[in-house]
Amino acid sequence: MIKLVIGIIITVACLLAAVWGIDLEQIKESFQRANYWTLPGMFALLYVFFWLKALRWRMLLEPVKNLSVSQVTPAMMIGFMGNNILPAHLGEFLRVYVLSRQFQIPKTTVLSTVVLERLFDIVAILCFLGVGIYFTPNIPEDYRSYSLVTAVVICVAILVVAAYLIWTEAVIGLFRKIFSYLRFLPEKLTHLVLEMMQSGAVGMASMKSKRLSFGIIWTSFAQWAINGLSIFVALWSFDIQVTPLAALVVLGVTAIGVTVPSTPGFFGIIQLCFWVSLQGFGVSKSDVFAASIYYQLSQYIPVTLIGLYFSNREGLKLSQAEREAENELEELEGIDGTEATLPETNG
Known part of the structure; x- marks a missing residue:
């Protein structure tokens, strides 16, 4: 209940910040001027995005069980549907x-x-964010100054992931020692990170194959490039004149933003992230708000409907889905009551 209340407060606060200074008439005019002929293209990009995501998941699972893309898709879409309608990112545990x-x-x-x-999502998103910040023309200097920090974070993230893939146990041991000195960090958080790293080690078998490693890497970057293109199309639909590189900045900021606790669906969070990313480009705030709604609903509605279809096909009712996801979460928390969750990315 506490998490739900906090999520509602954050969602409302972000939504208010996103609409501050504009009125309903301005938002209405933005929607009236929009080009909705781009919607089929948005759906096509969404299909490619989730096909790539399913392909990557299939490759990650291949050393354990050789499944097809069509076989992993139902569980994946049920999970993303769960993230859209269930609290606390339970969709990940549902899938x-x-x-x-x-x-x-x-x-x-x-x-x-x-x-x-x-x-792999974190590394790909950080790379695109860094590229967007550094190469976008006419970007404010305040934004560009962050590119060096982003580049350092990207390099560190890549090195950490590479070390984790090669020397898994040694890296986990190192993090355990570091956390023992950082006593100000919540015990639940440090325990969660270590448990996630240990769980991730179980699925490392796919990375021992050069073919699978290459496939997992290129699909990780390809799917987020597609998502960035979807953002660009949504902005273009509302006559927001920015380059695709600026859309990569929106992608990175939004992906980071949705990790903040909020209500299911990330409404409010996404709207504020769009404006934070684009306010330095001299664009209309009402247009940005409307474009963020267009982008979000073009993903939220089909993903939720497809997930509900597969859930119904599998005989999984919503009440049962939430109960099973909560049971999975409780099992992962263990008997010590440590809270488990997974960092979320948009889509």
Whole structure:
């Protein structure tokens, strides 16, 4: 209940910040001027995005069980539907439950592939954010000054992930020692990070294959490039004149923003992230707000409907889905009551 209240407060605060200084008439005019013929293209890009995501998940799972893209897609879409309508990012644990039940794969193994997904997502998103900040023409100097920091973070993230992939146990041991000195960090947080790293080690088998490693890397970057293109198309639909590189900045900021606790669907968070990313480009705030709604709904509605379809096909009712996701979360928390969650990325 506390998490729900905090999420509602954050969502309302972000939404108010996103609409501050504009009125309903301005937003209405933005929607009236928009070009909605781009919607089929938005849906096509969304299809490619999730096809790439399913392809990557299949490759991560291949050493454990050789599944097809069509076989992993139902569990994946049920999970993303869960993130859209269930609190606390329970969709991630829901897809672990569904795939494990469908193909008799240990839940810890499925979870490990989801953890690895997040690691590759973080690296890809940071890279695109850095490229967007550095190369976007006419970007404010305040933005460009962050590019060096972003580049350092990217390099560190890549090095950490590479070391984790090569010397898994040694890296986990190092983090355990570091956390022992950082006593100001919440114990639940440090325990969670170590548990996620340990779970991720279970799914490392796919990275021992050069073919799979290459496939996992290129699909990670390709899917977020597609997502960035979707953002650009949404902005273009509302006559917001920015380059695709600026859309990569929006992508990076939004992906970071949705990790903040909020209500399901990330409404309010995404709207504020769009404006924070674009306010230095001299664009209309009402147009940016409207474009963010267009982008979000073009993803939220089809993903939720497709997830509900697969959920119904698998005989999984919403009440049961939430209960099973909560059960998975409780199992992962363990008997010591440590809270578990996964960092979220938009889409």
